[in-house]
Amino acid sequence: MSLIDVENLTLQFRTDEGLITAVEDVSFSLAPGEVMGLVGESGSGKSVTAKALMKLNAANAVYDPATRITLHLDSGPVDVMSLKRPRDMEIVRGGAVSMIFQEPMASFAPAMTIGSQMVEQLLIHTDLSKRAARDLSIEMLDRVGISDAASRFNQYAFELSGGMRQRAMIAMALSTRPKLLIADEPTTALDVTIQAQVIDLMKDLVAEFGMGIIFITHDLGVVAQTADKVAVMYLGRMVEQGPVREVIRNPRHPYTRGLIDALPQLDDLDKPLMPVPGDIPSPLERPEGCVFHTRCTRIIGDICRTTVPGWADTGPDHRTACHLCHQDTAA
Amino acid sequence: MTEELLIETRDLTVGFPVGGRLFNKKTLKAVDGISIGIPRGSFFGVVGESGSGKTTLGRALLNAVPITGGHATYDDGEVRYDLATLSGGELKDYRKRAQLIFQDPYAALSPRMTVRDIIAEPLEVMGLTASREETDARVREIAAKCRLNLEHLRRFPHAFSGGQRQRISIARALVSGPRFVVADESVAALDVSIQADILNLLKNLQSELGLTYMFISHDLSVVAHSCDHVAVMYLGRIVESAPTRKLFAAPRHPYTKALFSAIPSLDPDDRDRAQKLEGEIPSPTNQPPGCKFHTRCPHATDLCKTREPVLQTEGGHAVACHRWQELL
Numbered sequence: 001m002s003l004i005d006v007e008n009l010t011l012q013f014r015t016d017e018g019l020i021t022a023v024e025d026v027s028f029s030l031a032p033g034e035v036m037g038l039v040g041e042s043g044s045g046k047s048v049t050a051k052a053l054m055k056l057n058a059a060n061a062v063y064d065p066a067t068r069i070t071l072h073l074d075s076g077p078v079d080v081m082s083l084k085r086p087r088d089m090e091i092v093r094g095g096a097v098s099m100i101f102q103e104p105m106a107s108f109a110p111a112m113t114i115g116s117q118m119v120e121q122l123l124i125h126t127d128l129s130k131r132a133a134r135d136l137s138i139e140m141l142d143r144v145g146i147s148d149a150a151s152r153f154n155q156y157a158f159e160l161s162g163g164m165r166q167r168a169m170i171a172m173a174l175s176t177r178p179k180l181l182i183a184d185e186p187t188t189a190l191d192v193t194i195q196a197q198v199i200d201l202m203k204d205l206v207a208e209f210g211m212g213i214i215f216i217t218h219d220l221g222v223v224a225q226t227a228d229k230v231a232v233m234y235l236g237r238m239v240e241q242g243p244v245r246e247v248i249r250n251p252r253h254p255y256t257r258g259l260i261d262a263l264p265q266l267d268d269l270d271k272p273l274m275p276v277p278g279d280i281p282s283p284l285e286r287p288e289g290c291v292f293h294t295r296c297t298r299i300i301g302d303i304c305r306t307t308v309p310g311w312a313d314t315g316p317d318h319r320t321a322c323h324l325c326h327q328d329t330a331a
Numbered sequence: 332m333t334e335e336l337l338i339e340t341r342d343l344t345v346g347f348p349v350g351g352r353l354f355n356k357k358t359l360k361a362v363d364g365i366s367i368g369i370p371r372g373s374f375f376g377v378v379g380e381s382g383s384g385k386t387t388l389g390r391a392l393l394n395a396v397p398i399t400g401g402h403a404t405y406d407d408g409e410v411r412y413d414l415a416t417l418s419g420g421e422l423k424d425y426r427k428r429a430q431l432i433f434q435d436p437y438a439a440l441s442p443r444m445t446v447r448d449i450i451a452e453p454l455e456v457m458g459l460t461a462s463r464e465e466t467d468a469r470v471r472e473i474a475a476k477c478r479l480n481l482e483h484l485r486r487f488p489h490a491f492s493g494g495q496r497q498r499i500s501i502a503r504a505l506v507s508g509p510r511f512v513v514a515d516e517s518v519a520a521l522d523v524s525i526q527a528d529i530l531n532l533l534k535n536l537q538s539e540l541g542l543t544y545m546f547i548s549h550d551l552s553v554v555a556h557s558c559d560h561v562a563v564m565y566l567g568r569i570v571e572s573a574p575t576r577k578l579f580a581a582p583r584h585p586y587t588k589a590l591f592s593a594i595p596s597l598d599p600d601d602r603d604r605a606q607k608l609e610g611e612i613p614s615p616t617n618q619p620p621g622c623k624f625h626t627r628c629p630h631a632t633d634l635c636k637t638r639e640p641v642l643q644t645e646g647g648h649a650v651a652c653h654r655w656q657e658l659l
Binding site: 041042043161162163164191192193194195196197199200203218219220221222224225227244245248258259260262263264265266269272273274275276277279280282 | 492526550551
């Protein structure tokens, strides 16, 4: 059985300039222990999608009534959209669902020690005593590779290096033993050497704790190293999803292909870098038809400009929302 | 034939006073005895982790932080400046010849100025144009080269995507007609889809305008595709320096090798964890004795812990490591 099912997630923000569509008709499922890479450039709606799972989007967010988000816990299914009171929402905000943010400096409170923040959330989400929470926090800091954990426990975020802070963030997110971990660009702000360490750490922790992970990133290399499956988003829509090997070796959507071609490869220095042409349109100027048609190099006709493409089956568990693929399947 | 150097440094050192009391101030050496030569018209890459001193080196060459030791000269064929003692009119002139492109295009542009005013500001501050018409003409010219149109010039930065903002920053850096441009992590904050576009733009502008770049980055794969020479820095020192092809074909320093293996492979079946670097770069106020990399080096010996290796050049490929030959 799946851990979380997201169906028809559509979300708009009410702004002075009108309703802005951030996410449109996104559906996916994640099994326990599975790692899904959620890929796309800035403005693709990947962070908004992830925050929706915790109902963490700003107050001006308007969810479409057809949106269904169901979390399957041992105690039974939880309908996330129906959670209203803060007390009830704790289950998806640090209880069964936990989040690691991109910028750990901005996510820790600067005037509280690392330890007091870790203990605070444990007291909210578990029945542990203060002393037990403290012991567990130090154990978790040690587990993520922070040396001298007991003294780090009493330090402030600014006293730790970037890599150390991200480790502390991971320790904090995992100490409540969440079933689902959302990692929003957890390595983007880090050096490559530290990124490699954090990726290794996360792989070990998945093996040990068995939680499902949604790993948000714009780096397909990071996805290839961590994920079991991949979902690619563009301008609020999911355009391709499938097993990681399938999507990376056999990308079917022109956008996914573009993201892969844009990556500088070390084994062929003579290969020119191929950017995805053009810029992502402003969400105020969402294109009609396929959202990607303004930058697509493989437009097959007016259908791309007028009609939103549906899903085409493009391999085992692999589907792509592109008219080109429908044409291929029909032929 | 020797190449003509635009920038040449000898034992360049940049120190900052930290802590301590009045008479025993400690010095933090962010850049420690660096000797490099940047040929005219080259795309010179500097690689290293946060804290390696790469940004400080770039700033020192722009005369944005004081040089506290050694020599640095700039020679573009028209003028020759000693960067350690530059002042007055010469410094003013140097500002227009040497420019910086910043990392974060969201932080580098004033939200209250139109794109036209942002690009025009250097011209006005340096007094390079005689009239508004001339300023406008220069702005339009450089904007067009950076693929910005007239409509863009009237808008404010918030209306632009990351890639467009970085093109605005580039136009501003180039409007004074510099010869030397320091690009400090100029694609690090961008999406991969846009990164390639900005790198290609920098390349095109280089041949069109005859620029020499110092390209600072922590990402070896980006450097590999853009630069013709790469210097690898660690704790204020250069540990390896070579033409890009040589460096990538056969890296000599264990640190460079570790940087390579840290790049996430696009092959989902290649998830090995060999050669991963343990630990973090030490604090520059508390530097290890001997080879500065020995605390993280898997090959360190007693010699490495006590004596610092000097940078030795062999076949145009310089490396500072006691053991590089045995480790080949």
